[in-house]
Amino acid sequence: QMGLKTTLLGKEIHYFEEVTSTNSIAKEIAASEEEGTLVIAEVQKGGRGRLGREWISPHGGIWMSVILKPGIPLRHASRLTLVAGLAVANVIRNMDLDARIKWPNDVRINGKKVCGILTEAKAEVDKVDYVVLGIGINVNMDLKDIPESFRAGSTTLKAELGRHIKRVSFLQDFLFELEQQYILFKTQPFSHILNDWLALSDTIGREVKVTTPSRIIEGKAVGVTPDGALVIKKADDTKEEIIAGRCIYARS
Ligand code: BT5
Secondary structure (H helix, E strand, O other): OOOOOOOOOOOOOEEEEEEEEEEOOHHHHHHOOOOEEEHHHEEEEEOOOOOEEEEEOOOOEEEEEEEOOOOOOOOOOOOHHHHHHHHHHHHOOOOOOOOEEOOOOOEEEEOOEEEEEEEEEEEEEEEEEEEEEHHHHHHHOHHOOHHHHHOOOOOOHHEEEEOOOOOHHHHHHHHHHOOOOOOHHHOOOOOHHHHHHHHEEEOOOOOOEEEEEOHHHHHHEEEEEOOOOEEEEOOOOOOEEEEEOOOEEOOO
C-alpha cells in the first residue's frame, strides 16, 4: 500500500485531503472497522486538543487517528496515551533530536511542543469497545503556519532539523514503533512501558501546576501511577493523583 512495515496498524487506511477532525471520523466508523484502521488527513479544519482546545493542523503535518480494540477496562484507556507518546518520542529520538515527554500527552523538543495526543474511548459497562488514538505531529510546516499565540511554545521537525522530512518514511517508522509498543502493551506488565516512559519524561521532579476543569493543583510531580495519573506532592506534604489535566512547569 505505502510500504508499511506493520502487520496490524495501517492494514486499512482512510486518507483524506481535508477533514474536520480525523478523531471524529475514526469514532464514527470505529464500530464497524477492524483494529488497526487508520484515518489520516493532509489538513484538519477542526482539529481537536483536549478539553475543547483546538489543534492547529495545516498542510505539512501528520494528522492521524488509529482505531484500537484492546479489550481493556475503560480506566486503563489513558495508558494508551503514554504508549503513543513513548512511540512518538522514540521515533523522533532516532532522528538525533532530544524529544522529551511532558505528562500526559505532549512530546517536546527543547521545551517546545512537536506532538500532541488525544485519546478517546467508548466503553460498554467497563470494557472498551474501541479506543481512538489521535496523534498530531508537526513535521514540515513553517512556524509561520502556526498562529502567533501558539508559536512560541511550538516547533516542527523541519525547524529542529533544518531540513524537509519525508513524511511517508517517517510514518512507516512511526507506525512500526507504535505497533511494537502496542504489542508490548498487550503482552507485558504495564510497568515495563511505564519505566520506558518515565525515562523519557521530563515531568517527574518538577514543580508543576496542573489545571483540571474543577481546580488547580500545585506541587512537585513525584511519580506516575500504573494508570498514568500524575502524583503531586503538595506544600502540605499530602499527595494527590490527577488522571487528566493540563500541566505547566513552574519556573525553577
Ligand atoms: C493535544 O491537546 O495536544 C492533543 C492534540 C491531538 C491532535 C490530533 S491530530 C489527529 C487527531 N484529530 C484531532 O482532531 N486531534 C487529534 P492539548 O494537550 O489540549 O493541547 C492543545 C494545545 O496545544 C492548544 O491549546 C495550543 O496551545 C497547542 N497547540 C495547538 N496546535 C498546536 C500545534 N500544531 N503544535 C503545537 N502546539 C499546538
